[in-house]
Amino acid sequence: MVMTERLNLASLPAAHAPAVDPRELTIGIVHLGLGAFHRAHQAVFTEQAALLTGGTGWGICGISQRSATVRDQLAPQDGLYSVLTRGAGDPTIQVIGSIRDVLTAPEDPAAVVARIADPDVAVVTLTVTEKGYRAASGGGLDLTDPEIQADLTGRPPRTVVGQLAAGLARRAEIGAGPLTVVSCDNLVANGPFLRRLVEDYAAAGSTAGLAEQLEAARFPASMVDRIVPATTEADRDEAARLLGVRDEAVVVAEPFLQWVIEDDFAGARPAWDKAGAVLTADVAPWEQAKLRMLNATHSMLAYLGGLRGYETIAEAVRDDELAGYATELMTADVVPTLTPPDGLDLAAYGASVLERFANPALKHRTAQVAMDGSVKLPVRLLGTVRDRLAANAEPRLASLAVAAWMVYVSRGVDAKGNELHLDDPQAGKLRAALDGAGSQPPAVVDALLGVRSVFGDDLPDNKVFRALLTDHVASLTK
Structure with a gap:
């Protein structure tokens, strides 16, 4: 039998309710690159941290950098989705409610900048893959990249580095506090690497307030690990069988889950360490x-x-x-x-x-x-x-x-x-x-x-x- 009822707050069986009531969460994190990996990793850590500490200020606004697919999957589901964990035994399923808003950058790049600049946001995380950083072979920002050049003309930014730079500059304008930017991509010293890219962008432009915000911002290095294969229709069918409702946004993952983060934050942060992340002086x-x-x-x-x-x-x-x-x-x-x-x-x-x-x-x-x-x-x-x-x-x-x-x-x-x-x-x-x-x-x-x-x-x-x-x-x- 094909399930037609979609996963949402009204249809979700109580046995599968998220660990924290998503209606109580306010947004304190912006995530750039809202793919399956983030939903199976950082969003899971964030929800578990809220459960263990009672914190409700760390809801996530996810930014899709390319298509509206994830937004269109999550919107009818009140932002809910499930993680289908496949290990040696029978699969298990967990519904996650930590993502409270989704923006699609190509549709409204100005809204992305506004969200990064929101004074209630203290942390930005990223999973945009290696190519999303638009780095040159020497390690700095590729200033010949046409999209970087277009962002530098002052348009509402469409690149990740442009979005961060514009968001930081806007924070300076409105007096928002310093930001912590956590890269979660597989790059050597990803935090310092990303800081250099934003600094290169700042040096190539003339954005007021960006230098001061950069000086106060922190870019801790981090290391993430979890195997998250692409979701198939068979996975969606399995999730429907386990949940009793259809989840178009289900992600699949192995049981293993690891996050190591440099303990260098500009301000408040989720209690990710309570949820099992390792905070260390040297990643x-x-x-x-x-x-x-x-x-x-x-x-x-x-x-x-x-x-x-x-x-x-x-x-x-x-x-x-x-x-x-x-x-x-x-x-x-x-x-x-x-x-x-x-x-x-x-x-x-x-x-x-x-x-x-x-x-x-x-x-x-x-x-x-x-x-x-x-x-x-x-x-x-x-x-x-x-x-x-x-x-x-x-x-x-x-x-x-x-x-x-x-x-x-x-x-x-x-x-x-x-x-x-x-x-x-x-x-x-x-x-x-x-x-x-x-x-x-x-x-x-x-x-x-x-x-x-x-x-x-x-x-x-x-x-x-x-x-x-x-x-x-x-x-x-x-």
Whole structure:
């Protein structure tokens, strides 16, 4: 039987009510990038913190940066949605009510700025993916980006950095307090990185009050972890069976949930630590372990698995050869580059990574993980490559992962003849580099190594790295 009644406050069975009555919440957080990950991660932490402390001032206003899909899903549901958790046993479901408002930036960019400037808002969080920051290859803001340039002319901003800058400037105008901006994307030192982008934007413009607000603002680094695959119709059907009503906004997640945050806030904050987040003076060791072990291995399995025709990461992990490569990447190449934080056993962490990836209930698609490789590789794999080369060691497995990306990009089909769609912000640049290069491994490697926005100025000239890539590309294409 197909459920037609939608999830909302009136239809929701009492057994599935949110932990905190959403009608009692006022907005104190703005979140940029209202995708599935935020709804399965920061919004869950925020709701649990409100439950444990009784705080009602930390409702979330979510900002969708592109489409109105999430807004249209949540609006008829009073902002409610469910998290369907899939682990080893039967799935469980939890209704979340911490998102109290949703704006779609392209429809009303001025409203986004007004919400960031709201004096009741003390924290802005972000999950906009690596490409959403519009950074140049050198690490600063890409001031040649047409959308950044358009924002700098004074239009209602449509970029994340433009939105933050305009919101901070407006806070100066109305005398609002200082803001804490928490990046939750997989970027090295993401807080300081984002501060630099906003500073670059400020230096390129002449926005009154922005410099003073920036000086008072805080940009703590953070590290997030939870596997959140794309929701399918089967997931929506499962949620309807468990809830008794239809939830068009359900998100799917694994049981594992982690958030490490630098304890550096400009003012009040939710009691995320009460809900299980780790507040620390130094996020870097946690971040490096996650980026170089979990995220890098995820990318390796996506490209190698995709080339072999595996649809999901779980299928790729069940391939003994690929699982062996993933293990060796972590133990041989990554672990020697890390200084683990207190309480983190790297060997146990590596084993848990593969165990989580093998969860067949998640159905995390290789194509989804393979997206945006040109911006993911530098932060997930190329740091390990550089550190191993600097130690006069050969990064054999890290190079295999990079070579798999090169073949994925250049060949465009898997072992079964199915198309490997290139979904990447630099797709045009990558195709232009490969145009006329031919299919021979040395030519493919030379062409893609020449994309300096990915590999910088050092790696293309490294003979050891080039030789490793050429050998791996040859083995993957024979």
